[in-house]
């Protein structure tokens with residue numbers, strides 16, 4: 001008797017294949033080409049444009065000002081605070097983000113997270129309790145560029161906010 005997987009006449013990929021050779025699907029931020037990279041790689045060249053891509057994962061558990069750029073997973077820990085610019089493959093915020101962020105994969109905001117600034121992300125999960133005050137775009141990020149003057153922009157917004165609070 002034919003197995004259900006024979007119905008369309010094609011052989012299915014063995015279930016264990018991706019488990020034995022774990023990869024992550026990446027979109028090159030330079031040219032938009034999609035390709036698979038070994039999950040353990042920390043740096044790779046885009047096969048289409050040969051641009052060098054960093055893949056390190058980062059856990060930020062202190063106060064960070066500046067730019068964080070990787071196609072890996074960035075996590076802002078509960079006590080962490082990032083002011084500046086973030087570009088990454090995957091973002092999880094448990095602490096505070098005051099940034100212009102471009103995330104080529106999913107962004108997750110956990111219950112005690114706080115975020116101001118802007119976020120462009122492929123998809124988003126917001127837990128109840130998260131406080132977000134963001135310019136938000138959810139969808140395709142191919143060809144998107146991270147905002148350049150992010151730190152100045154964040155400072156301007158914080159200034160506007162404190163000015164508004166003082167005037168109220």
Ligand SMILES: [Zn+2]
Nearest residue numbers: 028031046049
């Ligand atoms: Zn490329």
